[in-house]
Amino acid sequence: MELRHLEYFVAVAEELNFTRAAERLHVVQSGVSATVKALERELGVPLLDRTSRRVELTDAGTALLPKARAALDAVEDARDTVGEVTGGLRGTVRIGTLTSVALIDLPGLLGRFHRRHPDVALRLTAAPTGSGGLVTSLAEGALDLAFVSLPGPPPAGVRLHELTFAPLDLVVPAGHRLAERASVAMAELADERFVDFPLGYGNRSVTDRAFATAGLNRQVAIEITDISTGAAFVRQGLGIALLPRFVIPARDDIRQLAVTDADLRWPVSLAVSDTRRLGSAARALAAMATVAAAVDPPPQRPSTG
Numbered sequence: 001m002e003l004r005h006l007e008y009f010v011a012v013a014e015e016l017n018f019t020r021a022a023e024r025l026h027v028v029q030s031g032v033s034a035t036v037k038a039l040e041r042e043l044g045v046p047l048l049d050r051t052s053r054r055v056e057l058t059d060a061g062t063a064l065l066p067k068a069r070a071a072l073d074a075v076e077d078a079r080d081t082v083g084e085v086t087g088g089l090r091g092t093v094r095i096g097t098l099t100s101v102a103l104i105d106l107p108g109l110l111g112r113f114h115r116r117h118p119d120v121a122l123r124l125t126a127a128p129t130g131s132g133g134l135v136t137s138l139a140e141g142a143l144d145l146a147f148v149s150l151p152g153p154p155p156a157g158v159r160l161h162e163l164t165f166a167p168l169d170l171v172v173p174a175g176h177r178l179a180e181r182a183s184v185a186m187a188e189l190a191d192e193r194f195v196d197f198p199l200g201y202g203n204r205s206v207t208d209r210a211f212a213t214a215g216l217n218r219q220v221a222i223e224i225t226d227i228s229t230g231a232a233f234v235r236q237g238l239g240i241a242l243l244p245r246f247v248i249p250a251r252d253d254i255r256q257l258a259v260t261d262a263d264l265r266w267p268v269s270l271a272v273s274d275t276r277r278l279g280s281a282a283r284a285l286a287a288m289a290t291v292a293a294a295v296d297p298p299p300q301r302p303s304t305g
Contacts, residue, residue, distance in 0.1 A: 001042055010068050079091055093145065095125065112292075134148050147268060151205050157275050172257065197223060203242070210262040
């Protein structure tokens, strides 16, 4: 068994698609398929169920995946050790990110890191399932670091380093019954229809926790995944929303109110595994992110709107 066999298998297992795995590995698809088949022959069991429409892990493939990741991590750790002696970081850092992380300048952070460590490959993955999906990938070993929004205690096996935060304010249409108010209490929102985000998203978790703490139920009328469009949905009368202040535009057709009696602090944190050792490159990126967050304050409003 060669490390290449494991590397190709892990890529296909994570992508569940031979074409995407080949693109990720920068090789031809036939080479990926042949290598995985060679690994299956050596082990004597199928690792993947293949059809014309999908690729799925078999029970044997599911059992092998964490072991294969651990073996590749061990090799990467050995390379890190040598790199620390000879000077210069190498390897790959697998980074998970929310679909919108406007609270931190992720392109700027990664750009600075690349200029300082040009031999480190950066693999960025966005999670359409929000912070919950990123934490799952981190626990499974598919990611080294993840930028997440997880209010409250961290999940088991994960350490969180809060980088920044934004308060959530209530946004209502100009003709709403609360539109002329400067602030509002949670109890006044119990019968309202909300524009919100799917379960697993950090800002949805903040809002759900606030309503649960107040002992209130609420109705989510529509779910969205792009935080920058929240105010537009409110303008169209589809519901009211709790949104971070920096994405709320100054417009005549919406109003922004503070909520006086709830913890509506929306954090963005760097998540790392509490059970696996970070490689040197990932540690360097984590340190740079922490420093950058300490220097750059969170934005208060978007630059355009």
